Amino acid sequence: MTVLVLFTLGMLWVGGRIDTALAGERTGHGGLPRITVHVGDTLWEIADALTQEGDAGRAVHRIMDLNGLADSEVRPGTRLYLPEDLIR
The missing domain is CATH 3.10.350.10 (LysM domain)
Structure with missing residues (x-):
């Protein structure tokens, strides 16, 4: 059970990092x-x-x-x- 919780938290963290990186590309530096x-x-x-x-x-x-x-x-x-x- 602990392994599943840690895995889920890790995946949420990775997903948040990817989303933040993509948001920076979408909002900031065009042109x-x-x-x-x-x-x-x-x-x-x-x-x-x-x-x-x-x-x-x-x-x-x-x-x-x-x-x-x-x-x-x-x-x-x-x-x-x-x-x-x-x-x-």
């Missing part, structure tokens, strides 16, 4: 420019190459906020949304 991270890219280099602001640190934080990133580490293949006003 924003995006890039795909390549091997060797860092968020700092991406922000520095794209920014009009001249402050890569501020641009990094804006990209992190927009994409829900906990830190500035990105993996190859990751698609990042970029703030429109950030692009040169």
